[in-house]
Amino acid sequence: QTLVVIMGGIDLSIPFVIGFANVVAAQLYGDGWNFVLVCGLVGALALVIGGLNGLISRSLDIQPLIVTLGIGMVVQGLVLLWTAGFPSGSAPQAVSSFVSIGGSAGPLPVPWLVPSLVVLAALVVLVLERTPYGRRLYALGSNPGAAPLALIDPVRMWVITYAASAFFAAVAGVLLLGFTGSAYGDVGQPYLFQTIAAVVVGGAALVGGRGSYLGTIAGVLVLTEINTLLIGLGFQPAAVQAALGFVIVLLVSLYGRERHVSTTI
Structure with missing residues (x-):
């Protein structure tokens, strides 16, 4: 959400993407799919969902609040149709161990989730403060009308940023599977x-x-x-x-x- 808001947008599809990733990952893993392949598929679909959010909002000049909420509800509806309202499946032991409060990351008395989030936070800060993408993001949010003068492609930035937002929401959905233990469509609400x-x-x-x-x-x-x-x-x-x-x-x-x-x- 942070990247999207800095850019001047808002993403209300996040809870729906979280629930989508949670259910799809559990369902496919329960059907015997390789979990790495499942994660790749869920991540790719999330990128498409986020990309559509950004593309429709910016290219058609529609309020992102309306677009993201609408697409989120479409995603939720498709998941309900696919599962007939009764999702099944469970979390892999590796995911449960990764987020388990009683776990330990090597010598650290915390689960692997904690140092992973610290590294992720450092990378996001680095991207925002030290890369051309970060500077363009702030510039676009500060003065959208002047973006073309600064050779910034607003549509491209919106597609990339919303795709990133959806991807991280999907990651959260898969990780929450480790806490819920089984598929739960409303986990993101x-x-x-x-x-x-x-x-x-x-x-x-x-x-x-x-x-x-x-x-x-x-x-x-x-x-x-x-x-x-x-x-x-x-x-x-x-x-x-x-x-x-x-x-x-x-x-x-x-x-x-x-x-x-x-x-x-």
Whole structure:
């Protein structure tokens, strides 16, 4: 979500892609497919889904919120048709061990998932801050109209960025299979607004041009603490969801006021 928001878009298909990857990976593995082949197929399909999000949104100039939500629902519907509403299959032992809280990454008393996420975070930060792609992403989000003058192809950037977003969502879906143990189509639904909330709390602007991956990580930690605190105080999940929505509205409103003041000055 971070890359998409920096560019000036939004991706509401993330939870649907997570559920798609979770179900397809479990179903095909349960049918006897090689799991490496399954992961490759799921990743390729996710790239296509994300690419369509970016292509349709930018080339047809349609609000990405509508496009990504629509494509996400199409994906969910196709998965339901394929499984007849009853997905089956289970997680490979390797995936369960990779994410297991009781596992250890060599001498480290943490599962392999933790150091893998640290390496991934470092790579994303490097891409955003040290590569032409990262600079183009910020430039496109800051001033979309001037992108062609800077020799930036907006459609190409949107396709690449949304494809990356869908690919990482699919990876999350496969990894969550290690926690769920079996296929669960709604496994991604809690992340519909949590991904947006984390990005906004981390300092990104929903209008694009501002944000960082380290900020998103900080946003995730803050939201996790808020979630833990509210649950500890006895709040119901619905109240916690409402609190997250309030945080998003408040921060977006504050940033909108900041932009208005700076523009006026």
